[in-house]
Structures are given as C-alpha cells and as structure tokens.
Amino acid sequence: MENYGIDIWADDNFLIEDGVVKINYASKPALIDMVKEIRAQDFKGPLLFRFPHLTKKQIDKLYTLYNNAIKEYNYNGKFKAVFPLKVNQLPNFLLPLVESGHKYGYGLEAGSKAELFLAMTYNKIGAPITVNGFKDKEMIHLAFIAKQMGHDITVIIEGLNELETMIEVEKETSLSTPNLGIRVRLFNSGSGAWAKSGGIDSKFGLSSTEILEAFEMLEDNNLTDILTMIHFHIGSSMNTIKPLKNALKESGHIYAELKNLGANKLSAINIGGGLSVEYSQFQRTAQYHLQEFANDVIFTLKNIARQKGVEEPDIFTESGRFISASSTVLITPVLELFSAEYEAEHLRLKEKNPPLIEELNALFQDINSKTALEYMHDSIDHLESLLKLFDLGYIDLEDRSNAEILTNLIIKKAIWLLEVDDYDELKRIDNKIQEKYLVNFSIFQSLPDFWGIKQQFPVMPITHLDKKPTRSASLWDITCDSDGEIEFDPEKPLYLHDVNLDKEEYYLGFFHVGAYQDILGMRHNLFSHPTEVNVVFENNEVKLEKILESQKIIDILEDIDYDTKEIKDILKQNLDDNTYKILKKYLHDNSYLKTTWS
Numbered sequence: 361m362e363n364y365g366i367d368i369w370a371d372d373n374f375l376i377e378d379g380v381v382k383i384n385y386a387s388k389p390a391l392i393d394m395v396k397e398i399r400a401q402d403f404k405g406p407l408l409f410r411f412p413h414l415t416k417k418q419i420d421k422l423y424t425l426y427n428n429a430i431k432e433y434n435y436n437g438k439f440k441a442v443f444p445l446k447v448n449q450l451p452n453f454l455l456p457l458v459e460s461g462h463k464y465g466y467g468l469e470a471g472s473k474a475e476l477f478l479a480m481t482y483n484k485i486g487a488p489i490t491v492n493g494f495k496d497k498e499m500i501h502l503a504f505i506a507k508q509m510g511h512d513i514t515v516i517i518e519g520l521n522e523l524e525t526m527i528e529v530e531k532e533t534s535l536s537t538p539n540l541g542i543r544v545r546l547f548n549s550g551s552g553a554w555a556k557s558g559g560i561d562s563k564f565g566l567s568s569t570e571i572l573e574a575f576e577m578l579e580d581n582n583l584t585d586i587l588t589m590i591h592f593h594i595g596s597s598m599n600t601i602k603p604l605k606n607a608l609k610e611s612g613h614i615y616a617e618l619k620n621l622g623a624n625k626l627s628a629i630n631i632g633g634g635l636s637v638e639y640s641q642f643q644r645t646a647q648y649h650l651q652e653f654a655n656d657v658i659f660t661l662k663n664i665a666r667q668k669g670v671e672e673p674d675i676f677t678e679s680g681r682f683i684s685a686s687s688t689v690l691i692t693p694v695l696e697l698f699s700a701e702y703e704a705e706h707l708r709l710k711e712k713n714p715p716l717i718e719e720l721n722a723l724f725q726d727i728n729s730k731t732a733l734e735y736m737h738d739s740i741d742h743l744e745s746l747l748k749l750f751d752l753g754y755i756d757l758e759d760r761s762n763a764e765i766l767t768n769l770i771i772k773k774a775i776w777l778l779e780v781d782d783y784d785e786l787k788r789i790d791n792k793i794q795e796k797y798l799v800n801f802s803i804f805q806s807l808p809d810f811w812g813i814k815q816q817f818p819v820m821p822i823t824h825l826d827k828k829p830t831r832s833a834s835l836w837d838i839t840c841d842s843d844g845e846i847e848f849d850p851e852k853p854l855y856l857h858d859v860n861l862d863k864e865e866y867y868l869g870f871f872h873v874g875a876y877q878d879i880l881g882m883r884h885n886l887f888s889h890p891t892e893v894n895v896v897f898e899n900n901e902v903k904l905e906k907i908l909e910s911q912k913i914i915d916i917l918e919d920i921d922y923d924t925k926e927i928k929d930i931l932k933q934n935l936d937d938n939t940y941k942i943l944k945k946y947l948h949d950n951s952y953l954k955t956t957w958s
Contacts, residue, residue, distance in 0.1 A: 362829055362855060364820035365641030369872065373414055373686055379826030381869060383895070385413055389902040391822045395691055395867060397904060398893060405910055405952030406692035406801040406890035410874070412456035413897060414687040419461050422635075422679060425654040433658050437628075437672040442467040442490050444633070445475040447680030447875050452894050452906050453687065458482050467512075469678050473499050480506045489513040490541065490630065490678065492564075492591075497525050504535040516541040516591045516630070518564050523574050527581050541589035541630065542566055542574055546610050565592070571614065575621060585625045589676065590615050593632025597639075597681050601648040601656060604634060608660040616668035630676035631657060637685045639872055641818050642852055681875040688874030690806050690890065691822060694866045695838070695955055697859070698796035702768035708758045714749070716742050717759055720766040727770060729777045736774035743767040772858065775830045794848045795831035797856060799868060800953050803837045803844045804884035807870065807877060811843055818871040819846075821856060829855040835868070838953055839885045886916050887951045910950040 363376055375382050380390045391409070398407055426439035443457060445468055458468075468483045470476040471493035479489045480502070489511050491503055500522070506513045515538050517523045523540075530537050545565030566574060578584045594607045608631070615629050635653060636646035657675060665672040709721065720742050723735045746763040749755045755763075809815035819835075833856040837844040848854065859866045881889060888911030896903050911919075918924045928947070932940050 362825075365818060366820070368644055369638045369641060369818045371638070371686065373411075373417075374871070376825050379824060381820070381822040381825065383411070383902075386897040386900045387902060391689070391691060391869060392867065394893070394895065394902065394904060395822070398891070398907070401907075403891045403907070403909060404954055405950055406690060406806065408806075408873075408878075408890040408892045409689045409691060410452055410456075410892060410894045411687050411689070412460065412894060415453070415457050415683060415874075416460035418683045418686065419457070419464065419466055421650070422677070422683065423464050423466075425651055426658070426675065426677075428651065429654040429658040432655065433662055435658050435662055435672055437661075437674045439675050439677075440465065440467070440488055440628070441677045441679065442469040442488055443683055444469040444471070444492075444678045444680040445478060446471050446879070448684050448878055449475065449478060450878050450892075452892050452908060453684065453874065453878070454478070455482065456894070457683070458484065461487070473502060476502050476506070480509065480511065483511065485510045486512060488676070490589075490591075490676070491515045491538075492518075492543070492678075494518055495522050495525070497529065500526050500529050501533070503538045504529055504533055507536040507538040512539075514539040514541045514589050516543050516589070517566070517574070518543055519566065520570055520573060520577070523577055527577065527583065530581075530583065537583075537586055539588040540578075540583075540586040541591050541628075542571060542587070543591045543593075544571060544611060544614055546592050546594065546607050568614075571618070575618060575623065579622070584623055587618070587623050588625050589628040589630055590618070590626070591630035591632065591676075593678070594634065596633055597637045598634045599636060599645045599647060601653060604631075604653070605656055605660060607631075608657060609664065612661050612664035613668070615673055616664060616670045619670040620668065626673075627671070628674040628676055629661065630678065633677065633679040633681065635677075635679050635682035637681050637872065637875070639685075639816050639818065640852075641816075641820075685872040685875040688872075688878070690801065690870040690873050690877075691867050692799050692801040692806075692870075692890075693955075694797050694859075694861065694868060695800050695953060696798040697861065698798065698836075699768055702765045704765070704769060707762055707765055709762060710758070713762070714746070714755050714759055716746050716749075717755075717762050717766070720763060720770070724766050724770050724773070727773050727777065732774040732777040736771055739767045739770040772830065776828075794834050795856065795858070796834050796836055797868075798836050798838065800955075801837055801890065802839050802884060802887040803846070804839060804841070805881040805887045806890060807873065808880040808882060809876060810846065812880075816852065817873060819854060820869055820871075822867050822869045824857045824859070824866065827857055829857050831856050831858050839887065841884065844884075883916060883920070885951070886913070886920075888916055890952075910952065912948050913951055914947045916951070 366374060366376060372384055375384045380392050382388045382390045395407060422441060430439060462484055465487045467488035468479040469490045469492060470479045476491060476499065483489055489506060500515060503513055503515045515526060543565040545567055578587055590611060592607060592611050594603055598604060611629055618626050635650060638644060638646060662672055720739060723739055727735045743763050746755060750760045803811050807817060810817065832848050833854045834848045835846040891910045892908040893904050894906040896905060914924050917927060931943060
C-alpha cells in the first residue's frame with residue numbers, strides 16, 4: 361500500500377480511507393463515487409472536477425497569513441490582493457472565486473484587453489483591479505473607462521512609452537484617471553522553475569534610470585498624485601525565501617526614495633506572487649512555512665519604512681498558482697495495459713522447447729521470496745539472449761512469445777514476493793519491468809505544462825489503495841504523438857496496480873491542475889477540454905453542478921474555421937440515410953475514446 365505522497369502535497373484536502381481517495385471536507389465523499397455519478401449520466405472521457413471550497417480555503421488562508429503578520433508586527437499598512445486572470449479565466453472557476461473573495465475585497469489582475477473586460481464585468485466595485493502586461497492606447501483607454509465605472513483600478517506601466525500613452529489619453533478624455541503603478545526591474549531574481557520572470561534581465565519593468573524619468577514626466581504633467589504603487593514579481597512558486605527578502609529590500613528602498621522625491625500619494629508595494637505550491641510526491645520542496653513568507657514581507661518593509669522615515673506601504677499580492685492549483689482534479693480511466701497479453705494462458709509451450717525457454721519456465725515454477733531477486737535478474741538475461749537468438753533465426757516466433765511471457769510473469773511474481781527494501785530496489789533497475797498504461801486523455805490538452813516545461817503533477821489511482829501497487833508505470837495518452845507520454849522516472853517513480861480491465865475499472869487522478877492547465881491546453885489531434893464538473897456542498901452533502909460537457913467534434917471543427925455545413929454536405933453525398941445518421945451522431949460526440957470504462 362502506498363499513499364502517493366498525499367501527506368506532502370494534499371494540504372489535508374484529500375485523504376485515503378477504505379482504499380479510495382476522499383475529499384476531506386463535509387461528508388467526505390469519495391472521488392470514485394462522483395465519477396460513477398457522472399458516468400451514469402452518460403458523460404464519457406476524462407473528467408475535470410472543480411472544488412470551489414478549496415479556492416475559498418486558499419483565499420482565506422492568504423488573508424489570514426498577512427493579517428496575522430500585520431497584527432504581529434503592529435504594521436500600519438493594509439493587505440490587499442488580486443487574482444491574476446491569466447492563471448485561469450474559465451467561468452466555472454472564476455465566478456465562484458469572485459464570490460469567495462467578496463468579503464475581503466479580493467480583486468482581479470488583467471494582462472490583456474479580453475481579461476480587462478472580464479475584470480470590468482465581474483470584479484466587485486471597490487475591490488482592486490491591476491492591469492499588467494504590455495498595453496496599447498485602446499487598453500489604457502479601457503482602464504480609464506473602468507475607473508469611470510467606479511472600479512479601483514491601477515495601470516502598471518511596463519515602459520516609458522506606456523506612460524506617454526497614459527498621459528496622452530488623460531489629456532484627450534474627460535474620463536476619470538486611473539491610478540498608476542510602476543513595475544520595477546529589480547537586480548534580484550527568484551528561485552524555482554519560473555525565476556526568469558524576475559531579475560535584471562527580466563522581460564518586464566523599468567530600470568532605475570527609467571523610474572526617475574517616469575517620475576519627472578509625471579511632475580511635468582502635474583500627475584504625480586496618480587502614482588500610487590510600485591510593482592515587482594520575481595517568480596512563481598518559489599521554493600526558498602531568501603530571494604524574496606533581497607527583492608523586498610530593493611523594492612522597499614525604491615518606494616522610500618520615490619516618496620522622498622515627492623510621490624506623496626505613493627502608498628503601496630505590489631510583490632506579485634511567489635507563494636509555494638507543493639507539486640512533489642516524494643519530498644517537500646519549499647524551504648519555508650507560508651506564515652514565515654508573510655512575516656518576512658511585513659517585517660522587512662516595516663524596517664525600511666522606519667529607516668527612511670516614510671509611511672508603511674499597503675501590500676498587494678497577485679498570487680495565482682497558490683489560489684487555484686489545488687482546486688481542480690483531472691480524473692481519467694485507464695483503457696489498456698500493454699502487458700495484458702503476458703499472462704500464463706497465452707503461453708504456447710511445445711513438447712520440446714529451446715533450453716533457455718525450459719530454464720525460464722523452471723525459474724517461474726520455482727521462484728520464492730529468497731530467490732526472487734536472483735531469478736528476476738536471470739530472467740532478464742535469458743530474455744536478452746533469446747531475443748538475439750531470434751534475430752539470428754535460431755528460435756521461432758512462438759519461442760520468442762513464450763520468452764516474453766515467462767519473463768514478465770517472473771518479474772511480476774518477484775515484485776509480489778520481495779520484501780519492501782528489495783521491492784523498491786527491484787522496480788528501479790530496468791525499464792523491462794515497466795507497464796504501459798493507456799489513459800483516456802490528452803497530455804497536450806490537460807497537462808500542457810508537463811509537455812512544455814516538464815512540470816510534475818501529483819498523480820495516483822483513486823481506488824485500489826488498500827492493495828500494494830506492483831508495476832512501475834509509464835502513462836500513454838491517446839494522441840498519436842510520442843511526446844504524449846509520462847515516462848517512468850526512477851528518481852520519481854510512479855507505481856500502479858496490476859489490474860484486469862475486463863473485470864474492474866481503474867481511474868487515475870491528476871492533482872493541482874487548476875493553475876494554467878485549462879487555458880494553456882491545446883487541441884492537438886483536435887481533442888477538446890474534458891467534461892467539467894463543479895463540486896459544491898449543501899447541508900454537508902456533495903452536489904455536482906454546472907456540468908460542461910467536452911466539446912463536440914463538429915464544434916471543434918467550426919472553431920478552427922471549417923464550414924461545418926460544407927463538411928456535412930460532402931459527407932452525405934455517397935451515404936444512405938441510415939449510415940449518414942450514424943455518422944452525424946459521431947460528429948456530435950467528443951473525440952475521446954469510448955470503452956466499457958471510458
């Protein structure tokens with residue numbers, strides 16, 4: 361039995377009980393029961409479960425961390441936060457998030473015109489909006505309109521040209537002027553996979569010289585009062601806190617220098633995101649506690665403000681991954697095990713077999729716990745010899761088949777017999793003992809960060825957890841692309857169960873997929889998003905709602921600009937009505953595979 365690192369990454373959101381994964385909330389429903397309920401409604405293919413209560417938990421935690429620190433250090437500034445829309449813009453995620461954050465005045469961050477429209481529409485009046493990313497005149501004009509609507513909006517400029525445009529729009533329009541923030545390009549960078557988003561060579565931000573030029577431009581146009589914020593971001597999901605401390609000192613001094621230059625309305629430092637998310641199933645990667653992170657922010661900025669004789673700034677954060685990652689779980693069925701043909705019933709032993717085949721058979725019959733490791737090594741050696749003999753023409757195809765089956769059976773039995781220490785050693789030594797699990801999903805659609813940057817996600821079966829997993833597993837998705845595989849990694853091994861899929865279902869859960877995966881997913885092979893389900897709790901009981909079915913093939917084709925009427929007309933030409941009716945039915949289904957357990 362394995363817990364798949366659930367004590368490391370799950371943050372008590374999920375637990376293993378009675379051999380299944382359950383949600384550690386309210387009535388503690390099992391994931392498999394929810395899967396069965398959705399399957400009973402004839403939704404096939406992968407399922408994406410969203411848990412709004414986990415988003416709310418993270419928002420509550422974020423504000424609690426910083427308000428605890430503010431109280432601890434008697435800090436005079438306020439804590440404010442926005443959610444960066446780029447992390448997940450989808451309505452089934454976003455709308456519950458906005459409601460969950462309403463009591464705190466939790467806002468939204470936009471990085472494009474489309475995202476700004478979402479923020480202007482759904483952000484609660486009074487909650488902050490920040491606007492990041494590169495901007496043209498239209499986008500800046502939109503920010504003026506948002507201010508006129510009553511939104512507390514701050515435009516973060518990424519370059520002097522954006523400030524020039526903002527001044528231009530201010531002169532041309534009678535609309536209210538939004539607040540201004542300056543993104544600073546710090547010398548210090550962060551840590552972890554996304555460290556390059558900060559530092560002196562970062563894509564974003566103004567240098568020291570440009571900051572001074574920007575302030576002079578504001579003075580020349582009598583607009584110094586709109587400068588309310590400086591902003592930096594040094595990385596996502598940072599695993600160490602030291603770079604943050606350095607960045608806080610640097611940004612704190614920039615804030616204080618601008619205040620002393622005459623930026624009287626400057627009142628906030630936006631530290632971006634950076635809070636750690638634990639993706640590892642094997643060991644904790646974060647070298648700090650979350651409360652320590654918040655404490656260091658408050659303590660450092662308080663000290664600098666005291667040293668420089670300026671007021672303590674309000675603190676903004678734009679944590680996205682921390683808020684959203686845990687809220688979504690992908691669950692998908694295993695369709696096939698590629699060694700399923702390696703069962704004893706498929707043996708074709710002859711009256712007279714080659715000597716190495718006879719030896720393999722004897723190893724299989726005689727193996728026990730004392731000989732398991734030795735016999736397993738011997739079987740692999742024998743298989744390699746027999747494959748060479750086959751290439752030389754000394755054994756036939758039946759002999760080769762028997763060699764593969766017997767070796768596989770010996771390996772399985774050895775794993776089952778060995779004690780734990782040897783068991784782990786055994787499963788690491790050779791790729792010949794791996795099982796290939798065909799899983800009904802697309803890595804490119806549902807786990808694009810794995811394909812693009814090798815981001816790891818917690819993965820585990822959601823049932824069978826009262827049984828010992830005996831197969832080192834590689835996962836194959838159903839795309840026709842060799843990159844659509846999560847290979848077995850001896851350093852981060854995934855072990856799964858040896859199941860008979862003709863007799864039982866077997867589902868895998870991929871956790872922490874709520875950040876970026878939905879919106880980065882690509883339609884490789886024209887697979888669409890999985891069927892989405894929001895899981896809410898009423899009177900302590902689970903309720904599945906807002907089911908958004910995976911996109912139909914005909915709709916995907918229309919989305920990529922095909923004339924779907926033309927497609928139907930061409931397909932219909934040489935078919936009788938009954939056959940075309942069947943074809944039309946398939947066109948109005950999704951691309952995922954359909955099997956007994958799909």
